[in-house]
Amino acid sequence: MRFLSVNQLVPGTRLARPLYGAGGSILLRENFELTESIICRLKGLGYNGVYVNDEISEGIVIQDVVDEKLRIETANRLEDILKNNGNIEDMQPLVSEVVDSIIDNSDIIINMNRLSGHHKYTYLHSVNVGILSIGIGVKLEYNRDKLIELGMSGMLHDIGKKHVPIDILDKSGTLSKEEFQVIQTHPERGYKMLNNAYNLSSVTKVGVLQHHERFDGSGYPNGLKGHEISMFGRIIAVSDTYDAMTSDRAYHKASQPSEVIEYLFGNGNQRYDLRIVDYFSKCIAVYPIGSCVELSDGTQGIVLKNHMDSVLRPVIRNIQNKQIIDLKNDINYLGICITGLMQ
Numbered sequence: 050m051r052f053l054s055v056n057q058l059v060p061g062t063r064l065a066r067p068l069y070g071a072g073g074s075i076l077l078r079e080n081f082e083l084t085e086s087i088i089c090r091l092k093g094l095g096y097n098g099v100y101v102n103d104e105i106s107e108g109i110v111i112q113d114v115v116d117e118k119l120r121i122e123t124a125n126r127l128e129d130i131l132k133n134n135g136n137i138e139d140m141q142p143l144v145s146e147v148v149d150s151i152i153d154n155s156d157i158i159i160n161m162n163r164l165s166g167h168h169k170y171t172y173l174h175s176v177n178v179g180i181l182s183i184g185i186g187v188k189l190e191y192n193r194d195k196l197i198e199l200g201m202s203g204m205l206h207d208i209g210k211k212h213v214p215i216d217i218l219d220k221s222g223t224l225s226k227e228e229f230q231v232i233q234t235h236p237e238r239g240y241k242m243l244n245n246a247y248n249l250s251s252v253t254k255v256g257v258l259q260h261h262e263r264f265d266g267s268g269y270p271n272g273l274k275g276h277e278i279s280m281f282g283r284i285i286a287v288s289d290t291y292d293a294m295t296s297d298r299a300y301h302k303a304s305q306p307s308e309v310i311e312y313l314f315g316n317g318n319q320r321y322d323l324r325i326v327d328y329f330s331k332c333i334a335v336y337p338i339g340s341c342v343e344l345s346d347g348t349q350g351i352v353l354k355n356h357m358d359s360v361l362r363p364v365i366r367n368i369q370n371k372q373i374i375d376l377k378n379d380i381n382y383l384g385i386c387i388t389g390l391m392q
């Protein structure tokens with residue numbers, strides 16, 4: 050099984066997993082054989098890619114830390130609450146389910162393959178930020194209750210954007226000073242929206258308020274520095290940046306996960322807390338299982354396994370001769386690195 054972008058799909062390819070529609074119901078069954086017109090439709094619906102079974106990926110099984118169905122359900126609940134002025138605390142049962150799933154699968158590295166593209170971006174982004182934040186919390190050995198508080202904070206971090214006009218949020222050009230000032234109000238607006246949620250802890254609310262604060266004091270709304278920023282604020286800053294930079298948005302093309310990890314490390318103890326970046330790099334699959342990569346010696350391989358302590362050097366299988374190469378432990382490959390994902 051592997052994840053293939055819609056642009057690489059050819060008629061006759063079979064789905065390795067069911068494909069869910071926006072409402073969370075099954076759109077296409079597992080093993081469904083794709084046709085030209087279905088591939089076109091998937092592109093039109095905003096799917097980035099799908100999981101397929103083919104010769105290259107034979108024998109590869111991909112396990113998700115949180116399955117797609119739960120991610121979509123959680124995103125839909127968030128959308129429903131925000132659009133209908135529902136009770137924000139109703140997110141809690143689903144966030145608890147997400148936390149349990151992450152705790153149960155804590156030996157698996159988080160795989161952030163993006164099935165859907167522009168479609169419902171805001172809500173899925175929020176859920177992803179929640180998942181990534183919980184992943185960091187697990188590394189920090191937070192207990193279940195604290196992970197739920199952190200997950201709530203991560204998933205609700207951008208709710209204040211409800212009050213920012215959509216044409217400013219989705220603007221593709223440079224923002225004017227006034228427009229940027231409007232965007233910068235969203236952490237405080239979000240914090241105020243949570244004021245009446247009496248069952249939400251103050252650390253959850255403060256995480257929402259502080260997710261754009263930066264370690265060196267360059268963030269907003271209060272220009273807090275270092276340890277003045279709560280742990281939740283520092284954690285969400287890292288997961289939010291990662292998920293936003295690895296997504297296609299109106300104003301930028303998605304960067305590769307390895308580039309974003311490099312960016313985060315490069316800004317460690319400047320914009321971000323280096324310790325958090327370090328924990329984060331240990332829970333995210335920079336090269337997810339089933340992704341095809343190119344090595345600096347020209348070899349093309351498919352990722353079989355990730356090492357938690359060495360995310361940039363997974364075990365791969367050579368696509369041409371099927372040789373297994375452990376980039377972390379194979380001494381013949383110590384001088385060779387992955388140059389990028391094959392698109």
Ligand SMILES: [Fe+2]
Nearest residue numbers: 206207260261
């Ligand atoms: Fe934000």
